[in-house]
Amino acid sequence: MSTIAASPGISGTASTLRRLYFVRFAFAIVWALVMFTTASNLGPLAVTLLVLYPLFDVAAAIIDARASRTTGSPALLYVNIAVSLITAIGVAIACASGIPAVLRVWGAWAVVAGLVQLIVGVTRRKMGGQWPMIISGGISVLAGASFIVGASANNPTLINAAGYAIPGGIFFLISAFRLGRAAKGN
DSSP states (O other): OOOOOOOHHHHHHHHHHHHHHHHHHHHHHHHHHHHHTTTTSOOHHHHHHHHHHHHHHHHHHHHHHHHHTTTSOOHHHHHHHHHHHHHHHHHHHHTTTOHHHHHHHHHHHHHHHHHHHHHHHHHTGGGSOOHHHHHHHHHHHHHHHHHHHHTTSSSOOSHHHHHHHHHHHHHHHHHHHHTHHHHHTO
């Protein structure tokens, strides 16, 4: 059994991230379940959900950046905040053009946000609990590329975008559990 020797900064950051990751898990699962009910068209509920998801990511990245100041530079988290804000606006505009346009914007966001998540996870490896974030970031990049390609398919739907949130949520849950030791400072 290994022990993680955590500094007070790492312990506090890990504790905040752990709580945040539990919330992100719950949000992703609920969002996906609701999105599945409306993924075949771009009605008002689907549009609201599609704009809400990147806005939630903004809020989570703000909390993460504040917690991370004691353990390193949150610069990439600021990039994520900007990209997610631009995505929320882009998705809102793309909704007027149809599902293919939404999938292209959503896909581009998944690629960039996935790269950020992967890099942030790599830089936080010493904290513990980051392998799920690294894997999730890599999967996000691949999923984003598939959304962009899928936008050209006959009758594209938002089912895959809804499904994208579930593995991400599960990876947040796994990471939250794995951060437990670092949050306790041992």
